[in-house]
Amino acid sequence: MLNSYRIRLVVAFVLVLMLVQLATAVFVLDAAHRQQMLQQQRTLDVGINVFREVLANRSLQLNNSLSVLSADFGFKRAIATGESDTILSVLENHGSRIGADAAVLLSPDGKLISSSIAGLDKADIDALSELTDSMNDGGAARILSFDNASYQFVMQPVKAPTLIAWVGMGFVMDRQVAQQAKAITGVEVSFINKDSDGRFALQSTLDATSQSALLSQLNRLPELSREAAEGFPAHYLSYALELDGKSADQWVVLHLSNLKWEQNYEHLRNSMLSIFAGTLALSLLVAAWLSGSLTRPVHTLVEFARLIGQGQNPPPIKGAPAELAVLADTLTVMRDNIEARERDLIYQSTHDSLTGLANRFAAKRTLQDAGDSLSGTLVLLDLKHFRHINDMIGFANADSLLVMFARRLETITPVPDFLARLDGDAFLLLYNNGITETVLSDAIDQLEAPFSIQDSNISIKIRAGMLSLAEHGGTVGVLLQRIEIALMQACLSDTRIVAYRTGEDEKYQRELTIINQLERGLEQGQFHLVFQPKVDIQNNLCNGAEALIRWDHPELGPIRPDEFIMLAEHTGNIDLISQWVLRQAMDQLVLWQHEGLVGLKLAVNLSAHDLVNESLPGQIAEMLEARELAPDLLAIEVTEGAVMKDPMTAVSVLQKFRNLGLSIAIDDFGTGHSSLAYLKMLPVNEVKIDRSFIKDMLTNTHDAMIVETSIALTHSLGFSVTAEGVEERQTIDVLRQQGCDLVQGYVYSRPLAARDFYHWYVEFNQQGGVSSLT
Amino acid sequence: MQKTSSQKNKKAMPKSAGWVLFTLVMMPCFASAIDLRLSIVAPDALAVEDAVVELLPLNADAAVFSGSQKEMSQQDRTFIPFVLTVPKGTRVNFPNLDRTRHHVYSFSEPKPFELKLYVGTPQEPVLFDKPGIVALGCNIHDYMQAFIYVSDSPHARVTDSEGQASFTGLPAGNYRLRVWHPWQNGELLETALTLPAENRVLKYQIDIDRQQKPSAPPAGFGGL
Numbered sequence: 001m002l003n004s005y006r007i008r009l010v011v012a013f014v015l016v017l018m019l020v021q022l023a024t025a026v027f028v029l030d031a032a033h034r035q036q037m038l039q040q041q042r043t044l045d046v047g048i049n050v051f052r053e054v055l056a057n058r059s060l061q062l063n064n065s066l067s068v069l070s071a072d073f074g075f076k077r078a079i080a081t082g083e084s085d086t087i088l089s090v091l092e093n094h095g096s097r098i099g100a101d102a103a104v105l106l107s108p109d110g111k112l113i114s115s116s117i118a119g120l121d122k123a124d125i126d127a128l129s130e131l132t133d134s135m136n137d138g139g140a141a142r143i144l145s146f147d148n149a150s151y152q153f154v155m156q157p158v159k160a161p162t163l164i165a166w167v168g169m170g171f172v173m174d175r176q177v178a179q180q181a182k183a184i185t186g187v188e189v190s191f192i193n194k195d196s197d198g199r200f201a202l203q204s205t206l207d208a209t210s211q212s213a214l215l216s217q218l219n220r221l222p223e224l225s226r227e228a229a230e231g232f233p234a235h236y237l238s239y240a241l242e243l244d245g246k247s248a249d250q251w252v253v254l255h256l257s258n259l260k261w262e263q264n265y266e267h268l269r270n271s272m273l274s275i276f277a278g279t280l281a282l283s284l285l286v287a288a289w290l291s292g293s294l295t296r297p298v299h300t301l302v303e304f305a306r307l308i309g310q311g312q313n314p315p316p317i318k319g320a321p322a323e324l325a326v327l328a329d330t331l332t333v334m335r336d337n338i339e340a341r342e343r344d345l346i347y348q349s350t351h352d353s354l355t356g357l358a359n360r361f362a363a364k365r366t367l368q369d370a371g372d373s374l375s376g377t378l379v380l381l382d383l384k385h386f387r388h389i390n391d392m393i394g395f396a397n398a399d400s401l402l403v404m405f406a407r408r409l410e411t412i413t414p415v416p417d418f419l420a421r422l423d424g425d426a427f428l429l430l431y432n433n434g435i436t437e438t439v440l441s442d443a444i445d446q447l448e449a450p451f452s453i454q455d456s457n458i459s460i461k462i463r464a465g466m467l468s469l470a471e472h473g474g475t476v477g478v479l480l481q482r483i484e485i486a487l488m489q490a491c492l493s494d495t496r497i498v499a500y501r502t503g504e505d506e507k508y509q510r511e512l513t514i515i516n517q518l519e520r521g522l523e524q525g526q527f528h529l530v531f532q533p534k535v536d537i538q539n540n541l542c543n544g545a546e547a548l549i550r551w552d553h554p555e556l557g558p559i560r561p562d563e564f565i566m567l568a569e570h571t572g573n574i575d576l577i578s579q580w581v582l583r584q585a586m587d588q589l590v591l592w593q594h595e596g597l598v599g600l601k602l603a604v605n606l607s608a609h610d611l612v613n614e615s616l617p618g619q620i621a622e623m624l625e626a627r628e629l630a631p632d633l634l635a636i637e638v639t640e641g642a643v644m645k646d647p648m649t650a651v652s653v654l655q656k657f658r659n660l661g662l663s664i665a666i667d668d669f670g671t672g673h674s675s676l677a678y679l680k681m682l683p684v685n686e687v688k689i690d691r692s693f694i695k696d697m698l699t700n701t702h703d704a705m706i707v708e709t710s711i712a713l714t715h716s717l718g719f720s721v722t723a724e725g726v727e728e729r730q731t732i733d734v735l736r737q738q739g740c741d742l743v744q745g746y747v748y749s750r751p752l753a754a755r756d757f758y759h760w761y762v763e764f765n766q767q768g769g770v771s772s773l774t
Numbered sequence: 775m776q777k778t779s780s781q782k783n784k785k786a787m788p789k790s791a792g793w794v795l796f797t798l799v800m801m802p803c804f805a806s807a808i809d810l811r812l813s814i815v816a817p818d819a820l821a822v823e824d825a826v827v828e829l830l831p832l833n834a835d836a837a838v839f840s841g842s843q844k845e846m847s848q849q850d851r852t853f854i855p856f857v858l859t860v861p862k863g864t865r866v867n868f869p870n871l872d873r874t875r876h877h878v879y880s881f882s883e884p885k886p887f888e889l890k891l892y893v894g895t896p897q898e899p900v901l902f903d904k905p906g907i908v909a910l911g912c913n914i915h916d917y918m919q920a921f922i923y924v925s926d927s928p929h930a931r932v933t934d935s936e937g938q939a940s941f942t943g944l945p946a947g948n949y950r951l952r953v954w955h956p957w958q959n960g961e962l963l964e965t966a967l968t969l970p971a972e973n974r975v976l977k978y979q980i981d982i983d984r985q986q987k988p989s990a991p992p993a994g995f996g997g998l
Contacts, residue, residue, distance in 0.1 A: 071916055073877075073879075073913045076881065077879075077881065159911070160879070160880075160881045160909065160911055161909060161910070161912075161916065161918065161919040162909040162911075162919070162956070164881065
């Protein structure tokens with residue numbers, strides 16, 4: 001956790017502290033160093049001054065000694081002899097009296113008379129001669145270099161009583177002198193002499209190691225003469241003086257030991273280091289403790305959040321800072337919300353939102369979970385024609401009805417062990433101990449008791465499929481499919497209860513598929529319309545067509561309209577088909593209007609259910625209006641049987657169609673059991689004689705008579721007559737003779753796709769309808 | 775020091791008398807015996823005292839003048855006179871007029887000698903028989919200093935405080951003139967001179983480093 005909050009805090013804290021400490025250390029040590037350096041410099045300056053004083057004193061002393069010597073009568077007398085041996089010996093003798101290391105005698109005009117140093121060259125003599133001049137002026141000693149050694153040289157005149165010679169005495173600057181100087185100045189002293197051959201001679205109070213260190217860096221001498229510096233040798237602050245003030249050949253170097261202050265400095269540094277180390281350690285502890293106290297709540301919160309992340313329910317954090325407490329509370333609320341949402345989701349995924357019963361998913365799972373232990377009887381209930389109830393009482397009321405129905409389901413006797421709403425109006429019941437048809441029928445009686453919705457009583461009919469689990473086991477999918485088959489059978493046969501029997505799967509599989517896929521097929525465009533011309537045989541003109549629906553199922557192939565319409569009627573889906581056909585037909589009409597097929601009247605078939613849907617006329621009116629279609633272009637065809645199912649409502653709905661301006665035809669006339677009295681009441685324009693009478697009318701006189709009578713009767717009621725299913729030309733002639741108005745059938749054309757119909761129509765009407773007859 | 779300056783003043787006293795003498799010399803002389811006056815000055819035009827002027831006749835044989843005696847006394851720890859000129863062969867006495875003993879010596883080449891610690895006048899005078907300059911000193915008083923100029927010629931004089939030296943009765947002829955002074959810079963002046971000269975007063979210039987004439991410091995160690 002190097003990137004943790006705590007570590008970062010500690011690191012930042014310690015870094016800042018270290019920076020401050022470092023700055024302090026640098027500043028203090030630097031200041032100490034400067035201070036020490038300054039002090040050393042001063043000490044060395046004092047040493048230098050003292051050394052100069054020492055040198056001057058010595059010079060004075062030597063001068064005095066020599067002046068006493070030069071005044072000695074015996075010395076003068078010996079000098080005055082002019083004998084070189086005598087002079088040399090008196091120089092040596094008297095020189096040793098004052099401890100001189102060298103002695104020379106010069107004539108008053110500066111010529112060398114005698115010397116204890118061998119091999120003096122002209123430069124040396126000149127130097128000595130120069131010294132006599134400075135002595136005349138009361139000058140002090142000079143440092144002269146002879147034979148790779150430095151001498152402090154003094155000269156005195158020898159007067160007898162006039163100047164007869166200059167006597168000079170030299171005192172070598174050796175280690176002993178250095179020691180004496182050191183004793184007085186308190187600093188180490190080194191004499192360095194360089195002869196004309198470049199050889200260096202060192203006389204020093206330093207130890208051997210330091211001396212050799214010194215000899216290795218003699219080139220620093222000029223630099224050291226300008227400013228005192230360190231490292232000559234190590235651990236010394238050194239300053240160089242030119243001894244003779246002229247050449248760079250004779251030096252004295254004064255070394256002030258740095259050792260003591262270096263030790264002080266080291267002591268200071270070590271003290272600071274240990275103090276800093278201590279402070280750092282202490283601050284680390286403090287920082288760790290502080291950051292711990294700062295970050296502990298954060299860690300607690302992190303742990304809290306982690307537990308929440310794992311879906312646990314950690315105890316609330318106590319004693320956390322306000323901000324973190326808020327954060328923790330927020331997390332808790334968030335978790336609670338998520339849990340609630342999750343509960344909702346689970347509930348929604350397993351329950352029907354309307355009734356609160358288990359849904360299909362939950363039902364499947366329940367059955368699945370029961371597995372082998374599943375026993376008893378499954379019952380699937382369906383509200384007959386719920387869609388129409390829906391249309392009649394409105395969605396909101398229908399929903400209320402479903403809810404009330406669900407509540408009632410929960411209280412019927414016997415109470416189901418499991419209850420689910422699979423979809424729409426399909427309810428699944430499970431009786432673990434089984435149920436007989438009789439008991440179930442009693443239960444259904446309870447359920448069919450009228451429901452009071454908005455002060456009106458709604459009665460419902462229920463169909464039920466039963467499945468005995470003991471006899472018909474299988475996967476959940478198979479079980480549901482089988483009970484749906486049983487229910488469908490009940491619907492189709494209009495029986496209250498149908499129990500599933502083995503072997504009915506395959507038989508009803510097609511129906512089940514058609515019923516289940518009808519709605520999707522409509523949505524996916526598997527349906528289309530075809531159009532069969534209706535020809536005015538009196539004028540030999542086509543002025544209308546009947547729209548017929550076709551279904552090309554992707555797996556089952558073309559399905560006969562009779563088949564799927566019958567199934568749709570039984571399962572209450574026929575209104576979907578009617579609505580679709582109405583829309584398609586109107587769209588086609590609009591298209592043909594644009595293509596010039598003006599005045600073409602298109603007829604669509606409605607079912608009995610449509611005739612009890614009192615909202616349908618309003619819907620059709622809206623559709624027409626939306627397409628700006630004239631109502632008289634649309635014709636409605638209804639079967640006699642459909643009208644007869646609920647004649648009162650049917651007549652009322654048909655009247656509304658009429659009022660809209662639609663044409664209405666009675667289809668399949670003659671097949672039903674209606675009385676002519678009803679026909680009289682019906683608001684129709686047209687009657688279509690069923691093909692069964694037309695088919696054999698040329699050979700069957702009864703049929704011919706029925707047709708002729710029907711035409712006459714219809715005409716007498718003021719309706720036009722259409723003959724369906726005409727296949728032969730002679731039939732047309734007969735019908736024309738009998739006064740039939742319109743003919744529809746293969747004799748003119750089979751039902752055609754929209755494009756083909758267009759071409760047929762244009763051709764037929766151009767040729768007067770003659771040549772197109774087959 | 776006070777004493778020294780007072781002594782100097784005392785010595786300067788005969789100055790006015792000297793100027794009187796000088797005006798006398800300017801008067802005409804006899805033809806056979808020539809009187810000559812020489813005036814020695816420094817480059818600063820001041821008179822040079824204690825300069826030795828020697829006239830060496832070129833056409834006369836060098837003669838030894840024996841028998842004559844001169845004195846170099848010591849009084850107040852000072853040699854008197856500071857410069858003494860004697861013809862070669864002259865004996866010089868060194869009478870000690872002080873109560874302290876003196877140890878007079880010379881290491882000069884013409885006459886090294888030594889008169890060890892003595893009081894009064896030494897028994898024997900010292901004979902200076904070689905020409906040259908003899909520097910005198912006292913071994914126990916280093917500051918005492920004097921010079922004896924031993925001349926070849928009998929005609930040698932020391933200039934007085936006016937820087938003048940007078941010769942009387944000089945025979946006519948060619949001379950070599952030498953001028954020397956203890957403080958002289960460079961070689962001593964030597965020039966040819968024919969007498970009688972146009973002027974009887976001749977003026978010569980020499981270069982000297984003027985110094986204090988040696989005199990005794992105040993008694994006691996402080997003066998050493």
